[in-house]
Amino acid sequence: MQWSLCVYVCVCVPVAFLCTLISSQLLQQQPCRLIHPSSLPVVADEGNITLGALFSLHDAVLESQWTFSTQPEPAQCTGFNFRTFRWMQTMIFAIEKINRDTRLLPNIKLGYKIYDSCSSPLHALRTAVELMGGREEGSSGTECQGKVPVVIGDGGSTLSMVVAHFLGVFQVPQVSYFSSCACLSNKKAFSSFLRTMPSDFFQVDALAQLVQHFGWTWVGTVAGDDAYGRGGAQIFNDKVTKLGACIAFYEIIPKNHAPAEMSRIVKRISGSGARVVLVFALEQDVKALFSEALKHNLTGIQWLASEAWITAAVISTPEFHSILQGSMGFAIRRADIPELRPFLLRLNPTAYSDDPFVLQFWEEMFKCSLHNRSSGAICNGSENLASVQSIYSDVSQLRISYIVYKAVYAIAYALNDMVKCVPERGPFPGGACPDTRSIKPWQLLYYLKKVDFINEFGEQTKFDENGDPGAMYDLINWQLSEFGEVQYATVGTFDETKTTKLVIEAKKIVWNGYQRQVPVSVCSSSCPLGTRKAIRPSFPVCCFDCILCAAGEISNQTNAIECVTCPPEFWSNLKRDACIPKLVEFLSYEDTMGMVLLAVALLGSCATLATALIFACKRHTPLVRANNSELSFLILSSLWLCFLCALAFIGQPTAWSCQLRHTAFGIAFCLCLSCILGKTLVVLMAFKATLPGSNAMRWFRPPQLRALIFLCTAVQIGICGAWLGLAPPVPRRLMTRESARIILMCDMGSTLAFSLVLGYIGLLAAICFLLAFFARKLPDNFNEAKFITFSMLIFCAVWITFVPAYVSSPGKYTVAVEVFAILASSYGLLLCIFAPKCYIILLRPDKNTRKNMMAK
Incomplete structure (x- = not known):
């Protein structure tokens, strides 16, 4: 158990309780009287009204052993405190100043009775009992009454708590100058306690x-x-x-x-x-x-x-x-109290020989003895107090001394209000005023609680409902x-x-270490912008780690608890401290990939035009005439459209480009495959027509082929028309919270229509492949069916691999896969069907003869 608490519980409380019982018995049985003379040192001065006071002039007390068989020796206090002694002298200074004041308490002299509590709760209680003991001179002997109506002190909060419990029994007001414990504001426990020291x-x-x-x-x-x-x-x-x-x-x-x-x-x-x-x-x-x-x-x-x-x-x-x-x-x-320093320096052991504290003060100040001793320096009282620099005479930091000064004046103003009370207008029942010749402590307590004045330093002094200033x-x-x-x-x-x-x-401010910069005292440094706090397990909340915000989240303040998710169209920057607009992604002409595909598409269209030009220039040669020049030019025209429709896939999607890109490539490829289908049928039927009695070729003349091509293409046109009319492709912004980009794409509108377009193209390609495959071994010096077979094989391989690549490609790569499939299949058709012919026309003209074409 703590020492102070042990003393308080084991000694102080029982003593206070016994005092209450004794006082009640004395009231009923006999007048108050002192059992034995007091042995406690005291500084006193007579007056009309005597103020009691407690100061811890010593830092400790040496208690004698209690045998309970003999009278214990008087307690010896050690460690004289010059600072507290100045406080005590300030109280005396304030009382003497009030006594000289003709406006405050005129014709009334204030006296005092000051004890040393020796910084001990037990000793403080002894002195409080001493202040309250005895019988007033001139009383009838039947009324038990304390010698003082008010007590100033004590210094420490623990000491004041002990004294306050005791004085509260008698409702004696206590005004402390140094006790600041917030617990003393409890009026249920300390009903008569006030202080000029803030809580x-x-x-x-x-x-x-x-x-x-x-x-x-x-x-x-x-x-x-x-x-x-x-x-x-x-x-x-x-x-x-x-x-x-x-x-x-x-x-x-x-x-x-x-x-x-x-x-x-x-x-x-x-x-x-x-x-x-x-x-x-x-x-x-x-x-x-x-x-x-x-x-x-x-x-x-x-x-x-x-x-x-x-x-x-x-x-x-x-x-x-x-x-x-x-x-x-x-x-x-702090305050500067005029004339206090000369008053402090007035002390002399000769002039104040009856003051026990002045003698101790003098010996401690000059490290000497006023009595003849075998050892140590001897002093006679003629020493100059002003020549010694000490905390006692230092009046540059009058803080607690000023609080003591205010406490004395608060009591004086309360007494002054009592003296000025007008009969029949007083604060007590019936308008009664207090009897200033015999002041009751509870009456003075009432006036103390109401005191309100402005002192000579311009500072207001009053107490709140808890007795605090x-x-x-x-x-x-x-x-x-x-x-x-x-x-x-x-x-x-x-x-x-x-x-x-x-x-x-x-x-x-100058900080420790002569620094001008504010010292940092943190368990963990503040989390910067872009991070959040993550509490460490089993550590206080001030100890944490700083975690970088996840992508798409930010924190724009230090020590953020959580990261904030950016709006759908925004994304976090690299520092994670601000939301910036997401990058819009589409297959652009400015991208390397877009530029490459554009170049390849233009190259293909140019190659197709070059092939058509070669065929136009050599249209009268046997090779061109033998391969149905009309169908060849129609195939070249459709391939040229296939290469050009790839350009509609590059660039920012718009309403017209979305509708054009899929329908254009669907119709262009359908036209191309329809022509190839017609060419394949012509090759196949040409050999079948050589059989005796066969008239199959009459069904594959130019009018019939044109009708076949038109019908096949019309079916695709019908599908695309229904697609555009019912659920056309439209631009769409694909935004996901997990992505830093907004994908600008064309929504198909109808997946079924897109599937029908691709399916129909696949059907034509499959028919062409089968027919060309059956005609691949027909005897001919230049078997076009063989090359059509290779072209269809490449075409089908490209579009079969297109489906999984298209589904799994993210963002603009989806469009790039589709453009690559269009260009790859177009190049396959162009190279497989027309490259061998161009080779013979340009490099082997000797084979481009009727004789060579007709030879087996």
């Missing part, structure tokens, strides 16, 4: 906004083992977590500062990877932590400080400069002067009453 809730809110402002997402937290440290650190952890940051570690500084535990904490800080660490603890605990950090040479950490130590002189010594330079934290607004902080940055001294530079402010609470002057 840690606001300080932590400011620290959390500071973390968010600089983009730190991986922050460590170290807290003191008390209500102040644990409460503040826990609120901070909760707030920064809600803001999206993560806590790298959370460590507690033990009160006994065990070396092994302190070493473990420093190693944890070093190995965490966090560059920013908040230390929410009192200055004693902070000093122990940084002393251990020096042993481990822990550098490169940007320390965030709580208000308790950001301006503590005990930490800003040269030994800590190497690790604490650049530290940052929020501190209470408005929170205003200065953002302090530790900077070293050219002389190596710490300067508390104000680099920003925080005011919770304003719309923009946090204001930072970033250019004034």
Whole structure:
């Protein structure tokens, strides 16, 4: 169990409970009286109204052993604190200033009674009991009443919690100047507690906004083992977590500062990877932590400080400069209190011989003894206090001293309001006013809650429903002067009453390591544009990997949780941070493939025209005349159309090109095959007609052949006409989310019509092949049927392989396959049927004779 909590539960609560029982018994049985004289050192001054106060003038207390058989020895406090002693003197200064003020509490002198709580919860409770004990002079002896109507203090939150539980029993108002734990805002538990020190809730809110402002997402937290440290650190952890940051570690500084535990904490800080660490603890605990950090040479950490130590002189010594330079934290607004420094320097052990704390202060300040001792320097009180530079006389950073000053004035203004109360218009039942000659604590508590004034520094002082003041902080940055001294530079402010609470002057900040650039403290670096965060299993949410968005997805902001899919007509760029229009793909004249196919088609059409020209020039030769020149020219014309219709497949698809390309090539090939079919029948029938009694040739004269060609072609024309009339091919944009391209293609409109066109061409080709195959061995010097057989074989092979290639080819390659099939079959027909004839006509004219044609 924690030491402070153990003391509080085991000692403080039972004592408070016993005090309540005793007070009730005393009220019923006998008047209040002191059992024995007090042994606690006290500083007091008589007045009409006495203010009680508790200050932790020492850092620790040495408790004697309790035997429960003899009276225990008085507790001995050690570690005199000059800073707290200045706070106490500031309270006395404020009281004396009020007593001299003729407008505030006229004809009323304020007195005081100040005890040392020695930074111990148990000792703080002793002093609180001492403040509440005894019997007022002049009372009847039947009314139990405390000596003071109000208590200022204590310093630490844990100490104030103990005292507040006790004083709450008697409804005695307690105004703390240094207790900032948010838990003390709970009015159910601490009904009579108020403070001029802002709640840690606001300080932590400011620290959390500071973390968010600089983009730190991986922050460590170290807290003191008390209500102040644990409460503040826990609120901070909760707030920064809600803001999206993560806590790298959370460590507690033990009160006994065990070396092994302190070493473990420093190693944890070093190995965490966090560059920013908040230390929410009192200055004693902070000093122990940084002393251990020096042993481990822990550098490169940007320390965030709580208000308790950001301006503590005990930490800003040269030994800590190497690790604490650049530290940052929020501190209470400072003020310059006129005439305070001369008042602090007035002390002298001779003039204040009855003040036990002044004697200790003098000996600690000058490292001497006011009494004759066998060892050590001897001092007589003539030493010059102004000649010693110390935190006690340093009034350049009056922050908590100013809070003490405001606490005294808040009580004075509450008392002033009580004095000015008009009978029958008072706030109590029947319009009653309080009796200022015998002030009841609960009456003063009422006026304290209502106090509202603006002091000489222009700052408003009032309490909210929780007894808390408005929170205003200065953002302090530790900077070293050219002389190596710490300067508390104000680099920003925080005011919770304003719309923009946090204001930072970033250019004034000097970070740890004398850097001007904001330190980076993250578990994982921010994911850039084009990536998304992928959480690592078993790690905090701030630890993640950056995954590149998939193709077709983008992220246009850092640390994106998910990638956004681009619209259908857009695709992601290479960086995956913007959607760009998809590339439109079609077989273009500008493509290498389109240019090659165009060249091949033009070459074929030119070759066809050249062949026709050769045949026209040699039309009177036996070879041309023997092969039915009319059909030859008709075949060449249809082949020329076949080569030209391939051009309709190249270029951006339009409504007319889509309708033209399929119908044109279907009719052109049908015309070509019809002519070849007629030629094949003529060759076959020519040999059959030589048989005796055969008159078959009369059915294959030119008129009949023309009719056959027309009928065969008319069937294809009819199919194409029905196709164009019912479901014509139309341009279509094929867009898929998995592709970076928009395929511009011709939708067939009717797959059945397209199949009929190809099927009919295939039927004609098959008939031609069969007839030519049967006539391939007929005797002839120039057997045209043999060449027709080869041409049909090539034609059928091309179109049979076309079907699977057409189905499996993506995008523009589908069209390219179709164009290749048209050109390949056209070249096959041209070369197989006409190349041998051109060879004889041009290169072997000796065979182009009637004798050679007629020879067997």
